[in-house]
Amino acid sequence: MEASTFKGIKKDESFRDSIATISADGKRSWIYPKKPKGKLYNARTLVSYGFLVIFFIMPWITINGHPFMLLNVIERKFVLFGIAFFPQDFFLFVLAMLTFVVFIALFTALFGRLWCGWACPQTVFMEMVFRKIEYWIEGDMQQQKALDKREWDSYKASRKISKHLIFFTIAFIISNTFLMYITGVEEWKHIISDDFSKHTAGFISILVFTGVFYGVYARFREQVCIVVCPYGRLQGVLLDPNSVIVGYDYKRGEPRGKLAKATENKTGDCIDCHQCVQVCPTGIDIRNGTQLECINCTACIDACNSIMNKINKPEGLIRYTSENAIKKGIKFKVTSRVIGYSVVLSVLFITLITLLALRTDIETTVLRTPGLLYQKTDDQHISNIFNIQLVNKTFDDIPVTIKVASSEGQIKWVGDGISKLKAESVAAGEFFLILPKSEITKTKTKVKFEVYSNGKKIDDAESSFLGPNN
Ligand code: SF4
Numbered sequence: 001m002e003a004s005t006f007k008g009i010k011k012d013e014s015f016r017d018s019i020a021t022i023s024a025d026g027k028r029s030w031i032y033p034k035k036p037k038g039k040l041y042n043a044r045t046l047v048s049y050g051f052l053v054i055f056f057i058m059p060w061i062t063i064n065g066h067p068f069m070l071l072n073v074i075e076r077k078f079v080l081f082g083i084a085f086f087p088q089d090f091f092l093f094v095l096a097m098l099t100f101v102v103f104i105a106l107f108t109a110l111f112g113r114l115w116c117g118w119a120c121p122q123t124v125f126m127e128m129v130f131r132k133i134e135y136w137i138e139g140d141m142q143q144q145k146a147l148d149k150r151e152w153d154s155y156k157a158s159r160k161i162s163k164h165l166i167f168f169t170i171a172f173i174i175s176n177t178f179l180m181y182i183t184g185v186e187e188w189k190h191i192i193s194d195d196f197s198k199h200t201a202g203f204i205s206i207l208v209f210t211g212v213f214y215g216v217y218a219r220f221r222e223q224v225c226i227v228v229c230p231y232g233r234l235q236g237v238l239l240d241p242n243s244v245i246v247g248y249d250y251k252r253g254e255p256r257g258k259l260a261k262a263t264e265n266k267t268g269d270c271i272d273c274h275q276c277v278q279v280c281p282t283g284i285d286i287r288n289g290t291q292l293e294c295i296n297c298t299a300c301i302d303a304c305n306s307i308m309n310k311i312n313k314p315e316g317l318i319r320y321t322s323e324n325a326i327k328k329g330i331k332f333k334v335t336s337r338v339i340g341y342s343v344v345l346s347v348l349f350i351t352l353i354t355l356l357a358l359r360t361d362i363e364t365t366v367l368r369t370p371g372l373l374y375q376k377t378d379d380q381h382i383s384n385i386f387n388i389q390l391v392n393k394t395f396d397d398i399p400v401t402i403k404v405a406s407s408e409g410q411i412k413w414v415g416d417g418i419s420k421l422k423a424e425s426v427a428a429g430e431f432f433l434i435l436p437k438s439e440i441t442k443t444k445t446k447v448k449f450e451v452y453s454n455g456k457k458i459d460d461a462e463s464s465f466l467g468p469n470n
């Protein structure tokens with residue numbers, strides 16, 4: 001990559017040609033980040049614990065005995081905040097996803113990777129659960145390096161085995177919680193308590209999820225953010241020079257130099273102590289500029305602030321800022337891009353809210369049975385045969401009566417008909433609609449059906465009735 005110039009100094013950009021976690025011969029370079037300390041790390045720890053409590057508690061929350069949150073992708077049944085969504089609501093999901101994508105684009109244009117550092121489950125589990133356990137068992141960066149270099153003996157084995165046992169146990173707990181989000185707590189209880197043969201798929205899922213979570217947090221780690229996560233890889237197009245980033249103030253820090261020179265004001269404020277690099281969980285040097293690997297974890301901010309305090313310089317050499325704030329001193333700017341995203345997001349959001357508000361608990365579809373014409377029941381009446389489908393999107397059984405609206409028509413069910421809709425299910429039936437000849441004026445007459453429950457109209461549907469050409 002080409003070299004850029006700052007204050008007449010040619011800056012080598014070759015760091016962009018490789019990533020810190022892969023060596024020149026293509027092997028994994030293991031990152032040993034120094035244990036972070038500081039105000040932001042403490043705040044992130046608190047926020048993370050809040051998220052962890054929510055994550056583990058959520059599947060257990062029920063409303064009237066029904067889950068508050070269920071993401072059953074296998075049966076395509078979703079419960080969000082107590083409201084059940086079925087495949088028939090797919091368009092709402094598509095719209096919600098679109099709204100979410102635009103929201104992500106707007107959020108990132110404004111606040112950069114704030115999500116990655118503070119709320120992403122990968123960061124929360126990696127940095128606030130697994131990494132903390134690693135520091136607790138194996139010690140800080142130097143002790144971890146020494147332990148890995150050490151010959152296998154009882155000391156090393158006891159530490160490694162206990163760490164991996166704890167990692168595996170936590171992965172197992174996460175895996176079970178993850179499964180609860182998919183199957184619901186009640187079904188999960190059956191999976192773990194019934195015969196293995198009855199829930200083979202459930203058992204295998206738990207083992208597979210455990211293996212994946214263990215593998216990710218014990219070995220794969222930051223590679224998830226660098227190589228796998230699509231959000232991380234999209235940063236190049238989502239960020240702009242006004243987006244909030246964790247940035248190094250090169251105007252203040254450069255030219256970097258040793259402490260003695262900095263105190264004589266011969267160099268910038270950066271004393272090249274490498275503390276910001278040592279704490280970085282993705283192994284980068286933020287002084288090189290914004291990089292794909294930076295998950296905005298703020299560890300380098302804390303590390304640099306503690307150095308600035310020690311050398312009596314103001315904090316914030318590395319801070320939440322933007323490229324334009326460092327380069328041009330522009331604090332915050334509402335760009336046309338942000339305005340554009342905001343307008344699109346508002347339109348999508350209003351549409352989504354309107355459709356959600358109009359969404360009914362029952363969805364009725366009535367279609368004339370294809371391939372059949374009208375039948376004369378007697379000299380005065382004509383009948384058509386219809387298929388009806390009723391979706392009950394609630395958790396309760398609903399008694400129903402189907403009527404023809406504003407007509408002398410009569411419904412005659414084929415078979416038992418539909419008088420009750422079971423909770424969270426689809427009911428289908430077939431019926432004859434018999435209309436007086438006097439009501440048929442065209443070959444195709446619009447007919448409206450209404451669904452009543454306990455005397456109250458709860459839904460309606462339209463179809464067409466075939467008649468003779470008068
Ligand atoms: S921690 Fe601060 S002073 Fe030390 S190398 Fe990083 S930017 Fe420079």
Ligand code: SF4
Pocket residue numbers: 246276279280281282283284285286293294295296297298299300301
């Ligand atoms: S550069 Fe700083 S904010 Fe970015 S990942 Fe490394 S330590 Fe975290």
